[in-house]
Amino acid sequence: MFDRICVPTDGSDAAAAAFEHILAIAADHDATVHLLHVADTTRDSVTRIGGDVVDVLEREGDSIVADAADRAADRGVETETAVRQGGVPETIVAYADEIDADLVAMSTKGRQGMEHLVGSTTERVVRQSPVPVLALRPGDEETRYPYEDILVPTDGSPAATAALDRALPVAKRAGATVHVLSVVETGGIGVGDHIEIDVLSKYAEDAIADGIARAEDAGVDAVGAVEGASSAARGIRAYVDDPGVDFVAIGTHGRTGVGRSLLGSVAERTLRTAPVPVLAVPTRAED
Structure with missing residues (x-):
């Protein structure tokens, strides 16, 4: 039923907790998890380190999706990773369409004080997404799977x-x-x-x-x-x-x-x- 699952992540504790539940679903369906971090362009992120100009949000995003991919590998789940710039909800929806995802799975909470995976973002993704969106609240990782x-x-x-x-x-x-x-x-x-x-x-x-x-x-x-x-x-x-x-x-x-x-x-x-x-x-x- 699920072959390609788009999983937006901001590296927050809530996103990490929900990811465990998503991995159980992916493993059961032998699905590929496409990990996405959105470097929000509403925030200034370019800086100079030594002689190089770098985007710190993209660098941080690379680390976040790499860590999540390692967790998935421990469960035997195949992953693809991507870091994109843009408005968060719009970028999530566009990426899900790009990879032809059949499910978007995301936490309803994210980093406090940051426009990443907060509840309003999840709702905006739901309004725009052409595919089903699985919303996981903090604590949902304790929900049994398979469902009864x-x-x-x-x-x-x-x-x-x-x-x-x-x-x-x-x-x-x-x-x-x-x-x-x-x-x-x-x-x-x-x-x-x-x-x-x-x-x-x-x-x-x-x-x-x-x-x-x-x-x-x-x-x-x-x-x-x-x-x-x-x-x-x-x-x-x-x-x-x-x-x-x-x-x-x-x-x-x-x-x-x-x-x-x-x-x-x-x-x-x-x-x-x-x-x-x-x-x-x-x-x-x-x-």
């Missing part, structure tokens, strides 16, 4: 279907159970709005049924749930904690209006709050 319980929130939209289609091969490979969840948003619904709740519930039930059927056709065990919550993001987070899952695959765009559930903003809030790895899947990744 995979959550796919759905509103029946093409984005939700794309996320499910990405999750099913992962689940089948691991023998994991897929949890198909649809959240009925109750925030803003007042007394007398029972008809709208009924309509939302019907959308949710249909989306769950379609998702379970898709999983069963793929030979994957699946369970479905319809949950009410003040917002989709809160419903997703509550389900992650109880009954508990160790991986979330979510579409980055979804329905609006009556069938609303998976808006891009919901995916971003899930990236920020979920205590487990989150795979953000763009609709066009389905093509």
